[in-house]
Amino acid sequence: xxxxxxxxxxxxxxxxxxxxxxxxxxxxxxxTPMTQPSHNGSNTQSGGKSTAPASTSxxxxxxxxxxxxxxxxxxxxxxxxxxxxxVVTPLFAATEHTRASAASVAFQPCARSxxxxxxxxxxxxxxxxxxWIQEWGGSKREIRAxxxxxxxPGVKHWHGGTATxxxxxxxxxxxxxxxxxxxxxxxSEEQYRAPAE
Numbered sequence: 001x002x003x004x005x006x007x008x009x010x011x012x013x014x015x016x017x018x019x020x021x022x023x024x025x026x027x028x029x030x031x032t033p034m035t036q037p038s039h040n041g042s043n044t045q046s047g048g049k050s051t052a053p054a055s056t057s058x059x060x061x062x063x064x065x066x067x068x069x070x071x072x073x074x075x076x077x078x079x080x081x082x083x084x085x086x087v088v089t090p091l092f093a094a095t096e097h098t099r100a101s102a103a104s105v106a107f108q109p110c111a112r113s114x115x116x117x118x119x120x121x122x123x124x125x126x127x128x129x130x131x132w133i134q135e136w137g138g139s140k141r142e143i144r145a146x147x148x149x150x151x152x153p154g155v156k157h158w159h160g161g162t163a164t165x166x167x168x169x170x171x172x173x174x175x176x177x178x179x180x181x182x183x184x185x186x187x188s189e190e191q192y193r194a195p196a197e
Contacts, residue, residue, distance in 0.1 A: 067092065077105070077113075081183050083192075084111025084160070091170070099174040106168040107131060112160025112192060115184040117153075119176035124149040124159065124169045131167030132196060133159040134187075139197035143167070158187045162196075 077086030085108040093101045099120070104127070105113075115136065124133075126147045133149060134140040136156035143149060143159070151157055161167040173180045 077111075081114050081116070082111065082160075083114070083186060084108055086111045086113075086160075094175045099176075100172055101175065101180060102170060102172040104168060104170055106166065107159075107161035108166050109161050109164050110192075111166075112187055113158045114186045115156055115158050117156050117182045117184070118151060118173050119153055119179055119182070120174035121153045121155075122151045122171060122173040124151070124171050126167060126169045129161065129167035130165040131159060131161050131169070132192075133157060134191070140191075140194055141197045143169075156184065160187075160192075163193070 072090040074087050074089040077088050087106045089104040089106075091102040091104060107129075112132070124143075124147075126143050126145050126149075128145050130145075131143045132140050133143050134157060135151070142162070149159075159169070
């Protein structure tokens with residue numbers, strides 16, 4: 001029986017390649033040339049990478065910002081929030097105009113997140129491999145490349161690779177009062193090794 005609090009959608013695999021918020025580093029993201037605000041509030045031509053996440057010209061029009069692959073550095077998922085080998089690559093951060101942030105999170109076999117919740121919920125898009133996800137009180141479920149998972153606000157859950165397969169997903173969540181996740185206790189070996197649905 002499926003628990004109605006977790007909704008599952010299937011979508012074609014995408015080529016995008018998340019879970020902890022990472023400080024926004026727009027100077028590593030924007031292409032040149034761009035305009036950027038100066039300390040006196042006016043816009044100046046940067047002649048280099050922008051220090052602003054969105055560019056506004058002197059006539060007030062906005063310009064798109066392209067973030068090139070590899071512009072944001074990847075990092076190991078912290079041991080307080082993950083078990084095993086996990087690499088987190090930030091994709092975009094919330095700005096003054098948006099509340100969403102996203103990252104790609106790559107789990108090696110047996111690697112997983114700790115139990116956690118999201119104040120505004122979370123969407124996962126599995127981009128490669130096979131993984132497991134479980135909400136508190138429910139069965140562990142298999143997820144595969146192309147699956148899209150919506151976790152509602154406040155639902156306690158974990159996700160990661162299976163015992164034999166790595167899994168990478170895109171994680172998208174919105175900030176509530178500057179927060180995207182509440183980390184809880186680690187997933188025990190007994191919980192991780194329980195049979196999947």
